Amino acid sequence: MGILNDLEEIVVKVKAATTAFGEKAGQYVDISKLKFKLIELKSDLKSEFENLGKITYENSKNDVEDSSNITVCVAQIDNLKLQIEELERQMAAMKNKVICHACRSQNEIGAVYCTKCGEKISDVIETTEASSAEDDFLDFEE
Ligand SMILES: [Zn+2]
Structure with missing residues (x-):
């Protein structure tokens, strides 16, 4: 499990390093920090829901x-x-990747519709335009 996670981490880092040239160098190093933060937030959310349940219970009971x-x-x-x-x-x-606003699943950057739920992906990132401009250029070369 740990090894798999490490491998995933490396793949992510390599991908980030090869594709995001304009980005800050520190950005891909921070992904494990973000993962920890996410776990923390999710656990906070869970206890907040428990808290809410407790309050609702007490209110209803009393x-x-x-x-x-x-x-x-x-x-x-x-x-x-x-x-x-x-x-x-x-x-x-x-x-x-971009996250579908409707079902929260991940899609490739540049996807127009969500592969899971078919919702239109509104979160278009500038790199999409850059890569399509590159395609045009290649077409021109041929
Ligand atoms: Zn979706």
């Missing part, structure tokens, strides 16, 4: 009308979800 602590909890969950989404987007971009 017939409490006040829902202010629930509101706080929901806001925290939304915040964590946003952070997780952003992190997943960053990590996908490092692997030259």
